[in-house]
Amino acid sequence: MTRRLTMAQAIIEFLRHQYVERDGVERPFFGGSFGIFGHGNVAGIGQALQQYPDFPYHLCRNEQAMVHTAAAYAKMSNRLRTLVCVTSIGPGATNMITGAAAATINRVPVLLLPGDIFARRNVAPVLQQLESPTSQDISVNDCFKPVSRYWDRINRPEQIITALPEAMRVLTSPAETGAVTLALPQDVQAEAYGYPAALLEKRVWTIPRPRGDAAMFRRAVEWIRSSRRPMIIAGGGVLYSEATEALSQLASRSGIPVAETQAGKGSLRYDHEQALGAMGVTGTHAANILAREADLVIGIGTRYSDFTTASKTAFQNPDVRFVNINVAEFDAGKHSALALVADARAALCELGEALAGWQVDAAYRARATQLREEWDAEVSRIYNLRHGPPISQGEAIGVVNRVSGERDVVVCAAGSMPGDLHKLWRTRDPKGYHLEYGYSTMGYEIAGGLGIKMADPSRDVYVMVGDGSYLMMAQEIVTSVEAGYKLNIVVIDNHGFSSIGGLSRACGSGGFGTDYKVHVDFVANAASLGAQVVRAHTREDLESALVAMKGHDRTSVVVVETDINSRVPGYESWWDVPVAEVSESESVRAARAGYEVARVKERHFL
Numbered sequence: 088m089t090r091r092l093t094m095a096q097a098i099i100e101f102l103r104h105q106y107v108e109r110d111g112v113e114r115p116f117f118g119g120s121f122g123i124f125g126h127g128n129v130a131g132i133g134q135a136l137q138q139y140p141d142f143p144y145h146l147c148r149n150e151q152a153m154v155h156t157a158a159a160y161a162k163m164s165n166r167l168r169t170l171v172c173v174t175s176i177g178p179g180a181t182n183m184i185t186g187a188a189a190a191t192i193n194r195v196p197v198l199l200l201p202g203d204i205f206a207r208r209n210v211a212p213v214l215q216q217l218e219s220p221t222s223q224d225i226s227v228n229d230c231f232k233p234v235s236r237y238w239d240r241i242n243r244p245e246q247i248i249t250a251l252p253e254a255m256r257v258l259t260s261p262a263e264t265g266a267v268t269l270a271l272p273q274d275v276q277a278e279a280y281g282y283p284a285a286l287l288e289k290r291v292w293t294i295p296r297p298r299g300d301a302a303m304f305r306r307a308v309e310w311i312r313s314s315r316r317p318m319i320i321a322g323g324g325v326l327y328s329e330a331t332e333a334l335s336q337l338a339s340r341s342g343i344p345v346a347e348t349q350a351g352k353g354s355l356r357y358d359h360e361q362a363l364g365a366m367g368v369t370g371t372h373a374a375n376i377l378a379r380e381a382d383l384v385i386g387i388g389t390r391y392s393d394f395t396t397a398s399k400t401a402f403q404n405p406d407v408r409f410v411n412i413n414v415a416e417f418d419a420g421k422h423s424a425l426a427l428v429a430d431a432r433a434a435l436c437e438l439g440e441a442l443a444g445w446q447v448d449a450a451y452r453a454r455a456t457q458l459r460e461e462w463d464a465e466v467s468r469i470y471n472l473r474h475g476p477p478i479s480q481g482e483a484i485g486v487v488n489r490v491s492g493e494r495d496v497v498v499c500a501a502g503s504m505p506g507d508l509h510k511l512w513r514t515r516d517p518k519g520y521h522l523e524y525g526y527s528t529m530g531y532e533i534a535g536g537l538g539i540k541m542a543d544p545s546r547d548v549y550v551m552v553g554d555g556s557y558l559m560m561a562q563e564i565v566t567s568v569e570a571g572y573k574l575n576i577v578v579i580d581n582h583g584f585s586s587i588g589g590l591s592r593a594c595g596s597g598g599f600g601t602d603y604k605v606h607v608d609f610v611a612n613a614a615s616l617g618a619q620v621v622r623a624h625t626r627e628d629l630e631s632a633l634v635a636m637k638g639h640d641r642t643s644v645v646v647v648e649t650d651i652n653s654r655v656p657g658y659e660s661w662w663d664v665p666v667a668e669v670s671e672s673e674s675v676r677a678a679r680a681g682y683e684v685a686r687v688k689e690r691h692f693l
């Protein structure tokens with residue numbers, strides 16, 4: 088039994104029939120597609136998408152943005168769903184590379200289908216073709232190779248019979264997932280082939296919950312039972328595995344305090360007894376002080392980025408050991424850990440049983456509680472600064488936190504806000520905090536907000552975006568208005584780069600090249616893209632604008648000016664940003680001296 092379809096038609100027909108199942112719940116893996124057509128896909132993939140109207144297609148405004156939208160959709164869906172991104176050849180394709188890198192680094196699935204140059208070659212060089220004098224088997228799409236977890240070029244229509252199942256294996260694998268790129272030569276997209284009917288039937292991919300090795304699990308339990316200052320670092324894997332309840336119970340019963348990475352924030356409610364809040368460079372004093380003293384660090388679903396480890400300075404106990412629970416062997420082995428290659432929820436449930444009756448000692452528990460309470464007071468202080476106007480960014484975050492509902496989602500990616508949100512946001516729902524901080528891509532915020540809203544329209548989405556990020560990629564406001572997905576966007580206008588300006592000053596360079604000389608009218612700009620917009624000067628203005636937005640049915644924007652100099656400080660942490668070793672500047676030399684002292688604390692965990 089075969090069906091004669093073009094390669095492009097067969098791909099869309101295949102994608103419509105892919106489902107995933109976890110814990111007995113089945114859902115379609117693809118929520119549809121985003122794209123921009125050009126000559127490299129309009130008559131192939133474009134024609135196929137038109138032929139299958141039940142596979143929704145949305146026009147985005149920038150190809151990078153749509154990959155962020157797809158990645159945010161996947162992250163919000165705990166990687167159980169994603170979107171397909173289709174482009175023409177050349178610049179349309181390479182515009183997706185930043186998005187692909189962001190998805191792969193954050194370990195979230197996105198399927199990219201860029202058009203490619205003719206496989207037939209006789210008409211080469213075609214428009215937008217990168218010619219190579221050394222090979223005819225090169226196109227700009229080769230640039231996707233290092234940023235994709237699976238990459239293939241479909242030079243004959245029958246190659247999709249083996250490529251598509253491989254693409255699905257990677258996309259649905261919790262350990263392997265990331266960007267998957269299938270480069271589709273323009274001529275082959277339109278070629279017909281008799282595809283086996285079985286390829287195009289419904290297929291359900293089961294997402295397993297692998298258990299760790301039994302002997303290593305027993306050793307991990309012994310390590311925990313014999314530790315005196317254990318702490319848990321919860322990463323994104325806790326959320327993706329839907330292990331938050333299991334973590335909450337284990338933490339409550341054992342008293343082991345829990346710190347959260349950017350991707351893991353929301354693993355516990357902010358007011359959970361054992362919640363220390365953010366870990367690392369952008370962490371709380373509570374988390375960073377206990378990390379410094381910890382003799383056992385239990386990393387769950389974390390990839391230990393430098394922001395989490397404070398560039399390997401966070402863990403200073405000479406005897407510190409690591410137990411890592413991770414579905415990816417690669418991450419589980421970091422820091423020479425006792426590596427439990429396992430699903431987070433499965434492992435936490437088993438640990439809960441194995442540790443029944445065991446608790447950390449009372450003095451340690453009391454110390455964690457005290458630090459936690461101190462931190463909560465510090466957040467209240469910053470939320471209630473009453474600076475300016477212009478108001479402080481910390482106050483603005485406090486207002487958004489207060490006005491937003493328990494299940495609403497805040498989204499951010501780059502600038503000074505990710506650090507402030509990591510520290511200050513009082514998370515009340517596991518999916519309430521959405522940071523793209525693996526790649527920290529300026530421009531993710533609005534595009535990502537759209538993906539979040541599409542993944543769960545029942546929640547309000549609050550996009551917090553700096554003026555710099557906004558200027559880089561605001562155009563998806565148009566897409567959100569067109570598609571009818573309402574976003575609440577807060578533009579924090581501090582006239583430049585608070586983050587990198589501050590970093591430049593800390594490195595002795597005085598903020599060189601980080602402020603805007605021209606003030607931009609963001610109100611007019613956002614209005615021109617179709618949003619409902621107001622300006623806020625005071626925190627009361629901001630609050631009433633946000634309250635009013637709840638009644639809007641269209642994407643709405645509030646622009647608030649903040650004081651670039653009113654910063655939230657760092658707490659007991661450090662980040663390795665190398666300072667010039669020689670310079671004519673006194674301030675750079677002073678910064679270098681401080682840098683050399685701080686770097687001494689960097690450790691190897693062997």
Ligand SMILES: Cc1ncc(C[n+]2csc(CCOP(=O)(O)OP(=O)(O)O)c2C)c(N)n1
Binds near residue numbers: 502553587
């Ligand atoms: C695409 C991209 N380019 C450059 C950077 C480096 N970078 C990080 S934050 C930042 C400035 C962000 O400015 P803004 O959005 O105004 O936020 P603020 O720093 O003022 O909080 C820059 C340039 C980045 N993260 N992403």
Ligand SMILES: [Mg+2]
Binds near residue numbers: 553579582583584585
């Ligand atoms: Mg700014």
